[in-house]
Every structure is written in C-alpha cells, then in structure tokens.
Amino acid sequence: MPNYKLTVFEENGEKLLDETFEAANDAEAKKLGETILIEKGAIDKTHRCTSPSGKLLLFHR
Numbered sequence: 001m002p003n004y005k006l007t008v009f010e011e012n013g014e015k016l017l018d019e020t021f022e023a024a025n026d027a028e029a030k031k032l033g034e035t036i037l038i039e040k041g042a043i044d045k046t047h048r049c050t051s052p053s054g055k056l057l058l059f060h061r
Contacts, residue, residue: 002052004029006036009046017042030057 008017023029049058
C-alpha cells in the first residue's frame, strides 16, 4: 500500500506532527488523515496531507 504524509503546524511554523501512514487509495487516505487529526486534537490546526505523488489531499490554514 502507498505511504501518505500528514503534517501539522503551529501558527509560528513549529511542526507539531509529521506522520506517515498507509492507505489503499487517496479517498481512504483522506478519511484516515481526518481521523488522525481528530484523534490528535489537531483538526483546527494548520495541516496538510499529501499522496506519494505529491497530490494535496487535505489542507487547512
């Protein structure tokens, strides 16, 4: 399965989370990324989730 990258930042640019996870496809990765953000309490923080090809799946500023 492909590896996806989830990164969360503070407003000052400090990296709070830098996690790699596996998913079968982009749709599953988007759901998993949102679940991880909720579990970590970071859904309202600046974040991004990217695919192995660099496609932006989730972004919040």
